[in-house]
Amino acid sequence: MNDIRVSALVLLHPQRPGLLMVRKAGTTSFMLPGGKPEEGETAEDTIVREIAEELGLDLDRHRLHALGTFAAAAANEADHRVIGDVFCYDGQPEGLDVENIAHLAEIAEAGWFPIDPLPADTETRQFAPLTRNEVIPALQAAGRSSG
Secondary structure, rough: OOOEEEEEEEEEEOOOOEEEHHHHHHHEEOOOEEEOOOOOOOOHHHHHHHHHHHOOOOOHHHHHHEEEEEEEEEOOOOOOOEEEEEEEEEEOOOOOOOOOOOOOOOOEEEEEOOOOOOOOOOOOOOOOOHHHHHHHHHHHHHOOOOO
């Protein structure tokens, strides 16, 4: 099994329980926004760059807090495991329109999903194992599952 290293971001809805997730073009799985590091990038550098590329948002590094590093089966790549450095963001990034989330680059769709419980997977919409099985339980254990 091959490993894929990523950085991912937890953004919670400011008024109601909900977690921002994105779906890449050509896939059916929703996952946390983020992506793979470029040469020489730290996990924090990666998440700041990826959120700018995917959602057009400039993150304030002082509001990022590590939730942890988690591993799970990759959502979109067979025989791969994803290892995610996951960050929580305190509050909302400047410029985020919670009702009309901008999405750029390879992102086809972005939306808010309830955490407790996360909706069941269907044939046309799944949730990444890293988010469902690792990140959400960690958020609940840390008492951070609501905005």
